Amino acid sequence: MITAQEIQSIKQRFSIIGNSPLLNHAIQVAMQAAPTEMTVLITGESGSGKESFSKIIHSLSLRKHGKFIAINCGAIPEGTIDSELFGHEKGSFTGAHEARKGYFEVTDGGSIFLDEIGEMPLGTQARLLRVLENGEFIKVGSSKVLKTNVRVIAATNVNLIKAVEKGEFREDLYYRLNTVPIYVPPLRERGEDVALLFRKFTTDFSEKYKVKPVSLDEDAKKALMKFPFPGNIRQLKNIAEQISLLEQEREIDGATLIRYLPADQVRLPALLANSGGSQEFSDFSEREILYKVLFDMKKDMNDLKKLVLETYQNGSLSSNIMSKHQTLFEDLDTPKSFEDSKPSSQSSNLPIVLDHQQHAKEDMDDYDDESIEDIIHEEDDNSLSLEKKEKEMIIRALRKHNNKRKYAANDLGISERTLYRKIKQYDIE
Numbered sequence: 396m397i398t399a400q401e402i403q404s405i406k407q408r409f410s411i412i413g414n415s416p417l418l419n420h421a422i423q424v425a426m427q428a429a430p431t432e433m434t435v436l437i438t439g440e441s442g443s444g445k446e447s448f449s450k451i452i453h454s455l456s457l458r459k460h461g462k463f464i465a466i467n468c469g470a471i472p473e474g475t476i477d478s479e480l481f482g483h484e485k486g487s488f489t490g491a492h493e494a495r496k497g498y499f500e501v502t503d504g505g506s507i508f509l510d511e512i513g514e515m516p517l518g519t520q521a522r523l524l525r526v527l528e529n530g531e532f533i534k535v536g537s538s539k540v541l542k543t544n545v546r547v548i549a550a551t552n553v554n555l556i557k558a559v560e561k562g563e564f565r566e567d568l569y570y571r572l573n574t575v576p577i578y579v580p581p582l583r584e585r586g587e588d589v590a591l592l593f594r595k596f597t598t599d600f601s602e603k604y605k606v607k608p609v610s611l612d613e614d615a616k617k618a619l620m621k622f623p624f625p626g627n628i629r630q631l632k633n634i635a636e637q638i639s640l641l642e643q644e645r646e647i648d649g650a651t652l653i654r655y656l657p658a659d660q661v662r663l664p665a666l667l668a669n670s671g672g673s674q675e676f677s678d679f680s681e682r683e684i685l686y687k688v689l690f691d692m693k694k695d696m697n698d699l700k701k702l703v704l705e706t707y708q709n710g711s712l713s714s715n716i717m718s719k720h721q722t723l724f725e726d727l728d729t730p731k732s733f734e735d736s737k738p739s740s741q742s743s744n745l746p747i748v749l750d751h752q753q754h755a756k757e758d759m760d761d762y763d764d765e766s767i768e769d770i771i772h773e774e775d776d777n778s779l780s781l782e783k784k785e786k787e788m789i790i791r792a793l794r795k796h797n798n799k800r801k802y803a804a805n806d807l808g809i810s811e812r813t814l815y816r817k818i819k820q821y822d823i824e
Contacts, residue, residue, distance in 0.1 A: 397423050408454075409447055412595050413588030417580035421448065428575040429455035434527060436512075436572045437550040439579030442627035445550040448577055449508040452548055461505030464498050469514035476519050478535050487536020499532055499543045506546045512572065513553040513564060520565045523547075527571050547572070582624040582631060590616055592628065596635035607645050609638055614649030622656050786821045789814070793823070 402422050405411070411422070428435055429452045437445045446465060453463045471479050478488075482497030498507055509515070515523070526532050527547060531540050549572045558564035582589055593611070601608040611619065624630050634655050638647060792803035804814040817823075 397426050401426070405451060409451055411444070411447060412592050413585055414591075415580065415585040415588050417578070417584055418588065421577050421579050422451070424575070424577050425451045426455060428452060428577070430457065431575075432546060433574045434546070434572055435548045435575045435577060436555075437548065437577045437579060438555075439550075439552065440581045440625075440627055441552045442629035443552075443579045443581050444628055445552075445579050446508065446510065448579060449506075449548045449550065453506040453508075453546075456506065456546065458505050458546055462502045463506050463508070464502050465508040465510060466498060467510045469511035473516045476516065477522065480519065481522060481532045481534055483535035484537045487534075491536070494534075497532075497534065499526060499545055500541065502545050503543045504545075506548060509547060509549045511551060512549040513551040513555055513558055517563075517565065520568050524565065524568045524571060527568075582627045583622075586620075589619055589624070589631065592631055593619060593635050596632050597639050600636050600639035604640055606639065609642060609645050609647050611652065612646060612648050615647045615652040618649045618652050618656070782821075785817070786823070789817055789821065790823060 399419075402419055405422055405426060406413075411418075425435075425448045435449075435452055437448050439445050449465065450463070453459060466479070468476065477483075478491075478495065478497065480497050480499055482495050482500055483491050485491055485494045509523075522532060526543065526545070530542055530544060532543060533540055555564050555569050555573075559566045559569055582592075590611070594608075597609050600606075626633070637655055638652070642651065644651070788807065789803070792806045793800070795806065796802035800811050800814055800818075804811045807814065809817075
């Protein structure tokens with residue numbers, strides 16, 4: 396049984412920062428697999444630190460005194476990757492002026508880390524499978540079978556199952572590689588590790604640039620935790636270096652930090668994974684967010700139907716009707732309020748509903764009064780559960796942030812003005 400102290404020792408040895416459960420589990424699996432001769436497949440997003448796990452496995456294995464080579468399969472041209480991995484004979488192709496040993500021959504008795512294995516060409520995959528099955532390979536331009544004793548550790552940031560379905564990756568090779576799977580979590584699933592890593596990077600950069608280390612206030616920490624970091628640790632390190640070098644103030648607030656976060660990568664806070672690293676959302680589930688969006692759409696449609704119905708029943712679109720349904724058009728850029736509008740057949744500033752008033756009346760003639768009432772009651776009944784859901788979400792958000800409307804509105808993904816209107820609408824104390 397691997398203890399927490401042993402895991403912590405590995406973190407210190409390989410400079411791994413963080414305490415999230417997913418990260419600790421990945422390290423534990425790597426430590427358990429290291430003494431064996433099993434092939435390991437490390438999966439995770441680009442920049443999440445997969446290469447560090449390959450070094451852990453090699454350093455704790457019986458091959459630790461042998462050679463270790465890390466190769467990025469996606470960085471080697473397709474025409475030369477076979478030569479790089481398995482070697483070639485003199486004159487085997489144009490430019491082959493002398494024989495060359497490949498990585499599998501050089502690392503005999505050691506370990507080889509094949510990063511971005513999903514980018515490997517199909518022909519090379521067949522050669523790799525033979526090495527894994529029999530420990531045999533043939534140099535390019537040769538017919539002589541050579542032997543090697545190499546442990547393969549592979550990594551990828553793509554879904555190999557989907558690649559197999561598309562015919563881009565060999566199924567037999569996938570199952571041969573995936574003997575011991577290790578999942579390295581992305582930064583957004585590691586919770587408080589983001590702040591720990593940021594502090595580590597800024598401390599390192601302060602020493603490098605001979606400046607005082609920066610620190611984050613509470614708003615900045617919240618903004619950092621909510622950012623999804625699609626570039627993972629590499630992106631966080633880049634941002635930490637920019638702030639350390641460019642900012643004059645050493646205490647960074649939320650507004651300053653946000654300037655360094657790409658706006659097109661910001662997501663709704665409610666859709667981020669929680670600090671424990673599970674796939675469930677922290678406070679509001681995706682379903683609840685969808686309920687909110689559907690509720691707003693449903694409410695607008697109900698208001699529009701009622702507006703058309705009242706227009707039909709009254710024979711005209713009076714200022715009283717417009718005022719009653721003002722919220723339906725609150726996002727329109729109108730120069731005057733509906734209360735100030737005077738009913739006039741010459742008015743051209745009213746919403747486009749006026750232009751279709753006659754068509755609406757003709758369409759409503761297809762229904763009798765009883766059918767119209769059924770439609771209204773049906774829409775009202777369907778709205779009740781959604782109204783209740785929205786009210787519950789608002790109350791939960793306010794409780795979470797101690798009735799601070801600004802932060803509650805941010806969590807709900809709406810403006811403070813809209814939140815204030817909803818509080819009055821639902822009579823929330």
